[in-house]
Amino acid sequence: MFTNENSADAVYGSLGESRWSMECDENVNVLSLWWNEGTCHLMGYDYDKEYFQTLPPFTHLHPDDLKHTMTALQNVLNDQSGLLKFDIEHRFLTANGQYKWVRSVGKPIRNEEKKRIKFYGLITDIDDHKKNELKRQKDLIDALAAVKHANNAKTQFLNNMSHDIRTPMNAIIGFTALAAGHIDEPEKIKDYLKKITTSSKHLLSLINDVLDMSRIESGRVKIDEKEVHLPDVFHDLRAILQPDIFSRGIDLLFDTLGVINEDVICDRLRLNQILLNLLSNALKYTNPRGTVSVRLIQKPKAPKGYAHYEIRVKDNGIGMSKEFQKHIFEAFAREKTSTISGIQGAGLGMAITKNIIDMMGGTIEVHSKLGKGTEFIVNLQFRLNSNPIVYDKIDELQNIRVLVADDDVNTCYSVSQMLQEIRTQFAIQSGDEYGAFTIDWMMPDMNGIEVVRRIRKVIGNAKPIIILTAYDWSDIEEEAREAGVTAFCAKPIFMSELREVLTKPFRLPVLNKKQEKLNHFEDKKILLVEDNELNREIVTEILQNIGFEIDDGDIAVSKMKYAKRNQYDLILMDIQMQRMDGYVATREIRTLPDSQIANIPIIAMIANAFEEDKKADLEAGMNGRIAKPIDIAHLLEILSNTLKGD
Known part of the structure; x- marks a missing residue:
């Protein structure tokens, strides 16, 4: 009860x-x-x-x-x-x-x-009150998460931009200084100026990424259409990406198919941004010895006065998940997997690319599989130039058979089509002698230069032999001349350029290999630890020109662990490397059992040249630092002061 x-x-x-x-x-x-x-x-x-x-x-x-x-x-x-x-x-x-x-x-x-x-x-x-309260809480949590994400993204963005902008700056300043030291060598000057131009364009693209994302979001980006020669766009693209191609050991393939109209009205800067972003993305996520291909296709049935182009950028890299493909065109989007650790980038490229393509009235789609690779397909329609180039018949090329040798079947097919367009008749008799030869420089079984040597032994010097290549050929020009190469033709190959190569007489310049060395440090040897190919080239040539012997590599600890006494006089150590950052490497070197090797002078090469970083240099055991972009006079001063006691 x-x-x-x-x-x-x-x-x-x-x-x-x-x-x-x-x-x-x-x-x-x-x-x-x-x-x-x-x-x-x-x-x-x-x-x-x-x-x-x-x-x-x-x-x-x-x-x-x-x-x-x-x-x-x-x-x-x-x-x-x-x-x-x-x-x-x-x-x-x-x-x-x-x-x-x-x-x-x-x-x-x-x-x-x-x-x-x-x-x-x-x-x-309390249902309405509680649901409203929970919604407010969720909105606050989402807002907080969005702010946190934005802050993290901006921080990462600024860090990446700081590092990435200094890399082309280093190339521009370094090659300018090198050019001044070789003023009487035209071929070297030409090579340096080309690399300065390439790096300048890359720097411009990075700066444009920062500015364009803000302008796109505010609706202030406008399309500025002018006359554009498409071969210039694609060859400039190849030159810009050349350092990345060599440094990563990636095979870059260019080809065209059915491109009849080479002169269009479009925004060249924006088109270049699209191509550069897609290709830079493909190169970043493709492993060494992988393949990246670019194909430009002119599609039929475009409206009168217009041309429809399809651009396919394909790689056999790490690919991406189906879920991430839904977000690939969002700002700051990057798929976080252990496979891509160490890859530089702000995550703006694809968002900018999509926005620009939309503004140009085009479309972009992505197809990808994890571990298999990715393909981006862009469709754009451009107005044709009102004064198109009309090609005259080339009498000298009538009835001439041309041998096309390339390990890429698409290139063989494309060049063959162009040659048939150039000629009005096609000789099919099996006994016809070849009137010209086009040879790919990089083939799996034998490089193009060796192929040329063997062909010259058979045919003599009468017929033109043209090397097709997607790479910078300046380093092999002398060897090519000696082998019998008539001319080079850069991939992707366009009709206008193939006509010019076949009709214009070429004479390759003799390279002047003379190199004056300063003798201040002739008996000194430096271990250069730098994983960026372009930076390594600049620093190596600078140091060699003043007498140093250079050994390079990106695994400093391993080199020093097995080094002999007095094998190296000094180490130039890049701080930001993928395998092991310079501070960690320096600490490990300082603990090596041989005290003479452990106490070798180590100079830091650092892009983030802030005063607060000097403390980190001292704590790691560095003897000094040189900021990127490298000031040659300052570098010489540091090296002299560091080695003067030897």
Whole structure:
């Protein structure tokens, strides 16, 4: 018998109209549960049903709310003061199968033996309030996450930009200094100027990424259409990417198919951005000895006065997941896998690319498989130049058979089509002598130069032999001349350029290999630790020109571990490397057992030339630092001061 049973009405009166009562034992085992008419109506049930007089306990609670509801009940039962009230928010299943947020409030009344407890309480509908509150909380959490993501993205973006911008700056300043030291060597000057131009364009593209994303988001980017010669665009692209191609050991293939109209009206800067972003992306995510291909196709059935082009950029790199393909064109998007650790990039390239293509009225799609590679397909339509070039017939090339040798079947097919267009008749007699030869420089079984040597032994010097290549040929020009090469033709190959090569007499210049060396450091040998091919080339030539012997590599610890005493006089250590950063490498070298080797002078080469980084240099055991881009005079001063005690 409950001694305070008569107080139930007073409890209900203080709590409200949607009433409930529950009888349970001290372990919260429910013995009975009852709702009044108001509670039944609140939950959408019919009060007349006897079901609610024997309602199974807690079956209508949301599973996620059961634990904390039971805990709250147990806490009230364990309270000996009798002051603690059951007051909790939870979800309850309504008659329509939906959960409703309610507030349950109750007070216990114990019987004389204190083994049976009866709760009297009420339920209040708080569904709208609770859902609004939860929505506000979710919005705040999402907003906080968005701010955090934006801050992290901006921080990463600025860090990447700081490093990436200094790399082409280093090339520009370094090659400018080298050019000044070889003013009487035209071929070297030409090579340096070409690399300066390439690096300048790369630097411009990085700066444009930063500016364009802001301008695109504010709607201030405009398309500036002018006359454009497509071969110039693609050859400039190849030159810009040349350092990355060599440094990563990737095979880059260019080819064209059905390109009749080479002169169009478009925004050259934006087209170059599209191509550079797609190719840079492909090169970054393709492993060494992998392949990246670019194909330009002119599609038929374009409207009159227009040309429709399809650009396919394909690689056999790491690929991407189906889920990430949905986000690839979002700003700062990068798929986070261990495979891509160490890859530089701000994550803006694909977002900018998509926006530019949209503004140019084109489309882009991506196809990718993890571990298999990725292909981007871009479709663009350009107005044709109002004054197209009309090619005259070349009488000298009529009925001449041409041998096309290339390990890429697409290139062979494309060049063959062009040659048939150039000639009005095609000699098919098997006994016809070849009138010209086009040979790919890089073939799997034998390089093009050796092929030329063998052909010259058979045919003599009368027929032209043209080398097709997607690479910089300046380093092999002298060898090519000696072998008998008539001319070079850069991939991708366009009709206008092939005509010019076949009709214009070529004479390759003799390279002047003379090189004056300063003798200040002739007996000194430096270990250059730099994993960027372009930077390594610059520093190597600078140091060799002043007399140093240079050994290079990107694994400094291993080199020094097995080095002999006095094998090296000094180490130039790049700080930012993928395998092991320069600080870690320096610390490990300082712990080598041979004290003479362990104490070798180490000069840091660092892109982040901030004062606060000097402390890190000293803590790692560095003897000094040189900032990138490298100031040659400052470098010589540091080297002189470091080695003057030897």
